[in-house]
Amino acid sequence: MASLGELTAGIAHEIQNPLNFVNNFSEVNGELISELVEEVEKGNTAEVKAIAKDIKENEEKINHHGKRADAIVKGMLQHSRSSSGVKESTDINALCDEYLRLSYHGLRAKDKSFNATIKTDFDNSIGNINIIPQDIGRVVLNLLTNAFYAVEEKKKSPHPLKGGNEPYEPTVTITTRKLGSPLGDGGKVEIKVTDNGGGIPQKVLDKIFQPFFTTKPTGQGTGLGLSLSYDIITKGHGGELKVETKKGEGTEFIISLPVNG
Template structure:
């Protein structure tokens, strides 16, 4: 008998359960954590039941709750032993606890079967009548509320459909406006007759700006109205998750979930589109300055940024052409006395040539300053307090010496027939050297990229 109890409480020749898990730490702790949490849950349930019994003194058959509590506690202890036997193989104690749990749970099950007929007879007619009366009143109130909500939902559907139609129409107008703007922009950029560019673009920008501002201003109200209506629908769904069949059928036909998900996307895309158009219009205004007849103080950086905005479509990637990275290193420049519109023409001609060089020779050898990407670097500095120097460098294929010697000659071009007139850089040279009394130089070599250096005086007085 003594040997039995010694073997009962001893480890004997058994090995810890952790050996079955090969002592894999994640697996062991998975079982430890799971069994521990289950045990905690099992121990907390009887506490809740006992608290419930104490608060409900009129509760019949309270002893069955005690039985439930006993076998739940026993179940919790078995899970504690599951953790224990991972390291200490006292399987006799663990098995005995399981046997005790089985005995208690089986006894509870047997007693519960005999208790069922008595439990079924518990409800009193008075309580049922009162509950039924309250239920009927609640049903009546819910029907009235559902009728009101159905009416509101119908109004919501009508307003959403109306607003959606308006938004679609505005979207079409916006797309058409954007298309017209892009077409106009393309024609103006390709054309080198910049004398009339300012008037044309300014007129287009003015005509486009008014309807775009109207659409942009109304988008906020449209988003607010839509959010209010969708919020009302959410409140209805929370209050009445099981609507009347008629309402449920209407909601299914309406596909309200799709509207909730899609409408914010539509509004967001429209706002992004109008923001894009407004930026383009602003850039067009900055680019085409109506000041060709006289010099004025202007921000060189603003002109460069406006030009880059107009060329954004050419700078982004396509199926056969990767993104061109723009690296700007701007100095702390003062405003320069110049012809802003003509300077913008110089910038766009040089940048267009850089982009053309990338497009014409995608297989050009890489140079050391090029890091697996097409790059245009733009830098500005002040020299001797009198001059502004703008450098525009691209890491494209570069040019041969004989090409550089003719690059500023009128009608000279290396592009195929129909791709260029050969006047762009010639006009740029004339604008810088004659109109601004400055310098325009080109430094290039095959495989080493190309750099244009623009040097103009800050004011006419500084050149005297």
């Protein structure tokens, strides 16, 4: 699973954006208030009203971005709590998008040179599904972190070409879609995490969901991430976790979850 440090860095980045806005607009308002005092002393009513209007607009922006930071913190607290094992109605698209940003910014905070193209394609017809959000969030975060690791490793290889002579562009994609069911049971939701890294060798593929198996260097992986992810999906949610890979071209992890849990 992603380290606490990486996750914390991702959260910090997400909060920093709205806080920057709050700080900037607060500074501007401080300057405007000084101007307002000057114009009041001059008796320039029209200018006083104009400055007051600007201050009010900035206060609204401060309020908006403050609420945004508050929402991020509340969301993270919800997902960081120890799993209660209780399923709840969850917006799977929002959850996937949230952990995509956390994973990417967490890795960027750890290594400033890291960069990758991130793509999303969310099926808006899904709505909410019945899952344990903390657990599914951990699975998605783990798959994304592995995907970013794979594209970074390929980028570091001697000749990372996309095909022909095109330069390699590290890309990680996450998609969701709803799959219908003839049984009338609500069907399934499919989450795919795809990378264009180096792919997984067959000898590794056969062991990939086994506990403590890892291909990462010592100290970089526990080998528990995919094993725990597999158990969360299959045992905890009655779903499926599959992997498809092509050497030199990339890997795709496919999560399938019942809509009605």
